[in-house]
Amino acid sequence: MSLRKAYLLIFIILLVDQVSKIYIKxxxxxxxxxxxxxxxxxxxIENEGMAWGTVIPGAYGKLILTLFRLVAVGGIGxxxxxSVERKHSSxxxxxxxxxILAGAFGNIIDSVFYGVIFNDSHQQLATxxxxxxxxxxxxxxxxxxxxxxxxxxxxxxxLPIWGGKEFTFFNAIFNVADMAISTGVGILIFFNKKAFHxx
Numbered sequence: 467m468s469l470r471k472a473y474l475l476i477f478i479i480l481l482v483d484q485v486s487k488i489y490i491k492x493x494x495x496x497x498x499x500x501x502x503x504x505x506x507x508x509x510x511i512e513n514e515g516m517a518w519g520t521v522i523p524g525a526y527g528k529l530i531l532t533l534f535r536l537v538a539v540g541g542i543g544x545x546x547x548x549s550v551e552r553k554h555s556s557x558x559x560x561x562x563x564x565x566i567l568a569g570a571f572g573n574i575i576d577s578v579f580y581g582v583i584f585n586d587s588h589q590q591l592a593t594x595x596x597x598x599x600x601x602x603x604x605x606x607x608x609x610x611x612x613x614x615x616x617x618x619x620x621x622x623x624x625l626p627i628w629g630g631k632e633f634t635f636f637n638a639i640f641n642v643a644d645m646a647i648s649t650g651v652g653i654l655i656f657f658n659k660k661a662f663h664x665x
Contacts, residue, residue: 472564473564476567479643482642483643491580496510497509497510506614509639513608536578538570556662558661566646577606583595583599584606615636616635617634
């Protein structure tokens with residue numbers, strides 16, 4: 467795959483990711499839910515940290531995370547260029563790297579810009595390019611919305627550790643960027659031999 471095609475893939479993913487996030491942010495109040503199917507819901511949440519809502523503590527935790535993401539994207543971008551231009555790697559590898567890069571960059575846009583272009587989503591619809599934004603540069607919150615609660619109920623009491631407890635499968639809430647990253651990592655794991663096979 468050429469760099470041009472890889473960049474086109476990245477652009478398309480970024481476009482879909484940001485359009486979906488801006489739509490959710492300006493049409494849903496934080497915590498609002500819309501049921502598409504019983505097992506698929508649009509649920510607007512904001513993620514202040516990493517995956518699964520993990521937060522780096524301290525006043526500079528969010529800034530450190532955002533700067534780390536920027537450095538990581540730079541490294542992934544170089545990996546993509548190097549894979550195409552120098553190593554003539556397989557399309558599996560190039561597509562995987564492009565997906566991971568697009569996803570990481572999509573969430574970085576939220577972290578860097580959303581705090582200064584949106585106002586708060588608590589009990590109100592956010593406004594794009596608001597007069598009173600909710601945060602500062604590099605302190606934006608990542609917008610998540612896709613929720614697939616395939617099963618919800620109480621687990622049998624005979625199960626160790628989780629027995630008798632309320633449980634939801636699948637309880638992660640994510641966005642297009644997260645899907646791109648997961649797909650890219652999945653390609654590297656499940657098509658490892660093909661991904662790292664040189665043409």
